[in-house]
Amino acid sequence: xxxxxxxxxALNIQEGKTxxxxxxxxxxxxxxxxxxxxxxxxxxxxxxxxxxxxxEKRKERLKVTxxxxxxxxxxxxxxxxxxxxxxxxxxxxxxxxxxxxxQGTELSVKP
Amino acid sequence: KAGVTQTPRYLIKTRGQQVTLSCSPIxxxxxxxxxxxxxxQGLQFLFEYFSETQRNKGNFPGRFSGRQFSNSRxxxxxxxxxxxxxxxxxxxxxxxxxxxxxxxxxxxLSIL
Numbered sequence: 491x492x493x494x495x496x497x498x499x500a501l502n503i504q505e506g507k508t509x510x511x512x513x514x515x516x517x518x519x520x521x522x523x524x525x526x527x528x529x530x531x532x533x534x535x536x537x538x539x540x541x542x543x544x545x546e547k548r549k550e551r552l553k554v555t556x557x558x559x560x561x562x563x564x565x566x567x568x569x570x571x572x573x574x575x576x577x578x579x580x581x582x583x584x585x586x587x588x589x590x591x592x593q594g595t596e597l598s599v600k601p
Numbered sequence: 602k603a604g605v606t607q608t609p610r611y612l613i614k615t616r617g618q619q620v621t622l623s624c625s626p627i628x629x630x631x632x633x634x635x636x637x638x639x640x641x642q643g644l645q646f647l648f649e650y651f652s653e654t655q656r657n658k659g660n661f662p663g664r665f666s667g668r669q670f671s672n673s674r675x676x677x678x679x680x681x682x683x684x685x686x687x688x689x690x691x692x693x694x695x696x697x698x699x700x701x702x703x704x705x706x707x708x709x710l711s712i713l
Contacts, residue, residue, distance in 0.1 A: 522699060533605070533691050533704030534644070579644065588657040589634070589702065591644035 492518045494592040509567040513580035520582035528577045570599045605705035619680040626694030633675040638689040
């Protein structure tokens with residue numbers, strides 16, 4: 491069955507460092523992959539989308555890579571800040587309109 | 602531009618009852634998706650509607666149903682509520698498949 495795994499449930503880093511979150515998938519060939527941020531009590535907020543024919547996407551301090559051979563996406567936040575503390579979710583879609591989400595990684599950035 | 606609006610924000614029901622949740626998408630968005638979020642299972646896809654037609658469905662029992670109106674507003678219904686239906690129900694809208702989804706803040710449903 492299709493499976494999505496995010497590297498860890500929690501990640502603690504120091505302010506100013508780069509946070510790297512991992513999303514691995516099996517038994518799936520997504521057309522595109524999305525990353526979302528979710529704060530407690532709120533709905534997820536879209537951050538970045540990368541398509542299967544793209545290797546890398548950037549937006550300000552955020553960067554996402556997509557390796558369809560390794561079946562893996564990496565999500566980087568450079569110069570991290572305490573305000574970046576949240577749960578980050580990756581989501582895959584192949585057939586359109588049916589996003590499959592990972593369990594999420596809770597990122598904590600300490601000052 | 603107003604975001605996705607879900608009502609009500611909180612709801613308490615008892616086992617066996619039924620419930621209807623409402624979602625108003627962002628103006629111009631025709632695709633509306635529903636998700637269930639629980640601590641144990643995470644975010645799980647329920648169904649997706651486009652132009653009043655259900656295009657995709659997740660692996661949930663028939664007690665979970667939905668519909669979309671001509672103005673793209675959507676409702677989901679859960680009948681014969683069970684304790685395990687306690688969850689945060691999220692609605693998301695997008696312009697079309699392959700586009701980012703914009704989520705509301707959800708309806709927190711508690712079953713007693």
